[in-house]
Amino acid sequence: MKEHFNSVIRRIPKWALYMVAALYPAWLLYNGLTGGLGIDPVKAMEHALGKVGLQLIVLGLIITPLRSLTGVSLLPLRRVIGVVAFFYILLHFVVWLVLDVQILAQIWADILKRPYVTVGMAGLLMLLPLAATSNNRSVRKLGPRWRKLHKLTYPAALLGVIHYLMQSRGFQYEPLLYVVVVFGLVAWRFVPRRRAGSRVG
Numbered sequence: 001m002k003e004h005f006n007s008v009i010r011r012i013p014k015w016a017l018y019m020v021a022a023l024y025p026a027w028l029l030y031n032g033l034t035g036g037l038g039i040d041p042v043k044a045m046e047h048a049l050g051k052v053g054l055q056l057i058v059l060g061l062i063i064t065p066l067r068s069l070t071g072v073s074l075l076p077l078r079r080v081i082g083v084v085a086f087f088y089i090l091l092h093f094v095v096w097l098v099l100d101v102q103i104l105a106q107i108w109a110d111i112l113k114r115p116y117v118t119v120g121m122a123g124l125l126m127l128l129p130l131a132a133t134s135n136n137r138s139v140r141k142l143g144p145r146w147r148k149l150h151k152l153t154y155p156a157a158l159l160g161v162i163h164y165l166m167q168s169r170g171f172q173y174e175p176l177l178y179v180v181v182v183f184g185l186v187a188w189r190f191v192p193r194r195r196a197g198s199r200v201g
Helices: 002-011 014-033 041-070 075-101 104-113 115-132 136-142 144-167 173-200
Strands: none
Touching (some): 041 075, 075 104, 075 115, 144 173
């Protein structure tokens, strides 16, 4: 069963996934223009894009443990998931920049004075080199350094969930759940390596 599933995953055309991914921001824009996003469509669009982008980053981190634990492999989709996650988070930033704050001086002040904005910007900056090298040419050119560079996904994900938690108002379970999941995935990624090293030593 899982072999059939993995075979189907490998045959999915990547261009089709990118086209489907482009529909979500278009749907949000349409709903924002037609009143479907409530009384503050800009904030609703900004939060929706950031949240789905974060969910995709978490999904990308889940791929490796999922394969190890179940044999189900979403590896052929990992690059698409990462690029779309960056695209959504970049749009999240653009909506905040262009439609929400708008005033350049206020944007810079927010980045410097509001910790959740500072954390979010740091996470976005970490994603920039990952998006820029998410192509076959960069993989060939960077060689082993490509994998080391793309470990930035882990701190970027941590900053993303902290940003989400910090900007949430009041006590909410959902941001805390994201924090627990991402910290758990980071621990899963690094703790086994330490255990293996201790056995060798």
